[in-house]
Every structure is written in structure tokens, then in C-alpha cells.
Amino acid sequence: MAIHDVNSEGKNLMLLAVENRQLHIYKLLQDGNHITNNLFDYVDDNGNSVLHLAAILSTDRPWLDPSVVLQMQWEVKWYEFIKNSVPKYLLNYQNDRGKTPEETFREEHRELVKSDTEWLNKASESCTIVATLMATVAFATSANVPGGVNGKNGEPILKQQRMFEVFAISSLVALCFSLTAVVMFLSILTSRHQIMDFGTDLPRKFLIGLSALFISMASMLVSFCGGHFFVLRGVLRDAWIAEYLVVFLPITIFTMAQLPLYTKLVFGTIKKVPGNDLVVSN
Numbered sequence: 001m002a003i004h005d006v007n008s009e010g011k012n013l014m015l016l017a018v019e020n021r022q023l024h025i026y027k028l029l030q031d032g033n034h035i036t037n038n039l040f041d042y043v044d045d046n047g048n049s050v051l052h053l054a055a056i057l058s059t060d061r062p063w064l065d066p067s068v069v070l071q072m073q074w075e076v077k078w079y080e081f082i083k084n085s086v087p088k089y090l091l092n093y094q095n096d097r098g099k100t101p102e103e104t105f106r107e108e109h110r111e112l113v114k115s116d117t118e119w120l121n122k123a124s125e126s127c128t129i130v131a132t133l134m135a136t137v138a139f140a141t142s143a144n145v146p147g148g149v150n151g152k153n154g155e156p157i158l159k160q161q162r163m164f165e166v167f168a169i170s171s172l173v174a175l176c177f178s179l180t181a182v183v184m185f186l187s188i189l190t191s192r193h194q195i196m197d198f199g200t201d202l203p204r205k206f207l208i209g210l211s212a213l214f215i216s217m218a219s220m221l222v223s224f225c226g227g228h229f230f231v232l233r234g235v236l237r238d239a240w241i242a243e244y245l246v247v248f249l250p251i252t253i254f255t256m257a258q259l260p261l262y263t264k265l266v267f268g269t270i271k272k273v274p275g276n277d278l279v280v281s282n
Contacts (some may be wrong), residue, residue: 003029003039010045011053018082019053023273030085041085047096048104054082055105057112070268072109072116076199079105081273106195117193121200124185127213131181134216138175141223167226174219179211184209200269207265214262221251 003013016024029039043049048056057075083091083101093099099107188205191197 006042010043012039012042013041015042015044015048015050015053018050018060019056021058022145026082040090042234043095047094048103049086049090049093049095051079051082051086051090051093051101052095052099052104054079055101057108070185070264071124072112072198073200073203073268075109075112076196077271077273080196080199095155095156109195113193113195113198116198120193120206121189124188124206124209127209128182128185128189131178131185131209131213131216135175135178135182136185138178138216138220138223139173141171141174141220164226167223170219170222170226172225174216178216179220181209181216184212201270203265207262207269210258210262210265216256217254 006012011019014026014029016022040050044053060124079101090101094100095104118265184205188202188209191202191205195200
């Protein structure tokens with residue numbers, strides 16, 4: 001019977017679970033027997049239903065992730081999860097201020113959407129510049145093959161060499177993925193940035209663009225190794241070892257700098273609903 005008790009603000013256990021983003025408690029109540037069915041009918045002293053509380057931006061218990069983009073992503077996913085699990089009559093239920101849950105959600109997250117849009121546009125602009133430079137370098141590299149071409153038939157002179165195949169394939173991959181990254185980042189810049197787009201659409205586009213940029217940079221370094229192998233093999237006995245050592249340093253630095261953000265983007269895109277491991281404990 002304790003699950004029907006309310007606190008001084010008129011909130012029962014289910015309202016508190018949603019307000020504090022306690023997913024496991026909410027699922028326990030949601031999946032319970034008929035005794036818990038009417039828990040959705042409770043409202044607090046301000047007339048807020050369980051969906052209203054899911055729509056309110058939590059300031060004292062924010063998501064653990066410091067990225068504003070991911071924070072908005074979790075906010076949208078949490079609201080959509082609660083919205084899809086409550087009775088339909090709550091969707092248009094108005095609180096004491098005359099606001100529906102949808103109106104409350106948009107009002108509460110207006111400033112967060114602005115900051116997310118600003119961050120995402122700046123990041124996309126920077127990545128677009130880098131991807132464009134990568135595409136330019138990849139195109140120039142593919143047009144200037146090592147060893148030159150045969151003047152009679154136009155075929156590369158070193159085409160029978162294995163490292164030349166590595167150079168040709170990697171330069172092509174770098175060009176394709178750099179152009180893919182440019183397209184994805186431009187699609188973000190030209191997007192309307194609607195509030196619900198931060199749930200899946202915009203983070204997914206940014207993740208695809210960032211992945212394409214990573215692959216493009218790695219392919220460019222491989223292409224560099226393939227092309228300079230023919231230059232260094234006459235100078236160094238083990239030319240490939242020297243090249244790998246040189247390439248290993250920038251790859252390591254770049255991975256250490258960008259991997260945390262990339263991992264969070266992947267995790268945030270794959271996970272359908274925030275878990276309690278993403279909530280800061282007081």
C-alpha cells in the first residue's frame with residue numbers, strides 16, 4: 001500500500017521515479033499487477049501528470065554526460081519512452097498552467113535546444129573544413145601516382161607492386177569517405193534543428209559524418225605509407241617499419257582526443273532509453 005502514499009508535493013512513487021529518472025523503479029511499477037494500474041492517475045499539487053514530469057528539464061539530477069548534445073538526446077529519448085508507455089489520455093492532459101506535456105517539454109528545453117544547435121553547428125563547420133581538406137588532398141594524391149605513368153598506354157609504371165595497390169585503394173577510400181563526411185556535415189548545417197531531431201536524426205548524422213572523417217584520415221595515412229614506401233626503400237632497409245612508426249603517433253593523438261566523444265555518440269545513438277547509470281547521484 002506504500003506505493004500509493006504521496007509526499008508534501010502530492011507526488012507518489014511513480015511520479016518521483018519519473019522526475020528523478022529512475023528507470024528501474026518505473027519499469028517495476030509499470031510491469032506490476034493491477035494494484036499499480038491507477039498510479040498513472042495521480043498528479044502533483046501543480047497538476048503535473050507523470051508525462052509532465054518527464055517533460056520537465058531536470059536541473060538537480062542532470063544526465064551524467066557533459067555534452068549538451070547528448071544531454072538533449074537523452075532528454076528526448078526519456079520523454080519519448082515515458083510517452084509511449086503511459087495511457088493515451090495523458091498525452092493531452094493539461095496541468096494547472098493549462099500546458100500539455102508536449103508544450104511543457106518544448107518550453108522547458110528551449111534554451112537547451114539553442115545551445116545544442118550552436119554547438120552542433122560549430123562542430124559541423126569545423127569538421128566540414130577538415131573533411132574538405134581531406135577530399136582535396138585525396139584527389140590530388142590519386143591524380144599523382146608514385147613512379148609516374150607509362151607514356152605509351154597511360155598505365156602506372158609501378159602497378160605490379162603490392163604497395164602500389166595499397167596506395168591506390170587507400171587513396172580512393174579516403175576520397176569517398178571524405179566526401180561522405182562533407183555531405184553529412186552539410187546536411188546538419190542545413191537542417192531545421194527541430195527539438196525532436198536531437199533524439200536520433202541529428203546525432204546519427206553527426207556520428208556518420210565523424211565516422212567517415214575518421215576512416216578518411218586513416219586511409220589517407222595508409223595512402224601516405226604506400227606512396228612513400230617507394231621513396232624510402234632505397235634509403236632504409238626496413239622502410240615499412242619506419243613509416244608505421246611515423247604514422248602511429250598522429251593516429252594515437254587523434255584517437256585519444258576524439259574517442260571519448262565518439263564513444264558517447266555511439267552509445268547514445270544505440271541505446272533506446274537512458275539508464276540509471278547515466279544519472280548523477282546526489
